[in-house]
Amino acid sequence: MSKVVVINHPLIQHKLTIMRDKNTGSREFREMVKEIGMLMVYEITRDLPLKEIEIETPVTKTKSKVLVGKKLAVIPILRAGLGMVDGILEMIPAAKVGHVGLYRDPETLQPVEYFCKLPQDVEERDFLVVDPMLATGGSAAAAIKLLKEKGAKSIKLVCLVGCPEGVKFVQDEHPDVDIFLAALDEKLNDHGYIVPGLGDAGDRIFGTK
Ligand SMILES: O=P(O)(O)OC[C@H]1O[C@H](OP(=O)(O)OP(=O)(O)O)[C@H](O)[C@@H]1O
Numbered sequence: 001m002s003k004v005v006v007i008n009h010p011l012i013q014h015k016l017t018i019m020r021d022k023n024t025g026s027r028e029f030r031e032m033v034k035e036i037g038m039l040m041v042y043e044i045t046r047d048l049p050l051k052e053i054e055i056e057t058p059v060t061k062t063k064s065k066v067l068v069g070k071k072l073a074v075i076p077i078l079r080a081g082l083g084m085v086d087g088i089l090e091m092i093p094a095a096k097v098g099h100v101g102l103y104r105d106p107e108t109l110q111p112v113e114y115f116c117k118l119p120q121d122v123e124e125r126d127f128l129v130v131d132p133m134l135a136t137g138g139s140a141a142a143a144i145k146l147l148k149e150k151g152a153k154s155i156k157l158v159c160l161v162g163c164p165e166g167v168k169f170v171q172d173e174h175p176d177v178d179i180f181l182a183a184l185d186e187k188l189n190d191h192g193y194i195v196p197g198l199g200d201a202g203d204r205i206f207g208t209k
């Protein structure tokens with residue numbers, strides 16, 4: 001079974017509170033999504049491999065570590081996932097970015113696919129699927145399924161706010177995919193929204209409501 005990691009660093013909790021507040025406007029909401037994405041990268045990339053190289057400091061020759069240069073790709077689930085990309089790329093500038101377009105049908109809550117564009121060398125890359133919200137888990141599970149169908153072997157899911165229902169659904173569908181969250185909330189309501197949550201992340205990022 002995959003692991004579920006809640007990265008509840010004080011800076012992340014503070015920024016998440018700003019996001020949850022219904023009086024926070026789109027500009028600040030967007031900044032918080034980006035900054036939390038950036039902070040979460042520290043934990044998510046904890047297992048990146050390193051190698052030792054020889055360098056010369058102003059004082060002496062020494063051995064020091066650098067990243068091995070693993071191929072990474074960030075896959076935002078459109079639209080809301082886009083808000084997390086810039087922060088993650090500031091930490092991992094060499095990562096490629098693919099896009100999966102999914103919206104959740106408001107009646108059935110089922111994900112509907114409308115776009116998919118991935119880097120070419122799918123089989124060689126480690127993927128971070130990113131989306132602020134993990135509600136029923138339908139969208140995340142569908143995006144992961146799509147990646148696997150295209151040949152992806154190594155996938156992590158990174159969301160800001162999740163709930164037990166969404167975590168369970170993704171774990172059942174994809175037991176090989178680790179899930180990273182900034183918060184694990186209480187439950188889903190009858191409309192499929194996370195409680196207490198932060199409302200519709202896409203609408204709040206892009207100011208569409
Ligand atoms: O876990 P689920 O029940 O599938 O719900 C989560 C999905 O719902 C939201 O997207 P939405 O459909 O609102 O599209 P948007 O990002 O374009 O607003 C959110 O960004 C997730 O992708």
Ligand SMILES: O=c1cc[nH]c(=O)[nH]1
Nearest residue numbers: 135193194199200201
């Ligand atoms: O609470 C929720 C659930 C799905 N999508 C959102 O943006 N928010």
Ligand SMILES: [Mg+2]
Nearest residue numbers: 200201202203
């Ligand atoms: Mg939305």
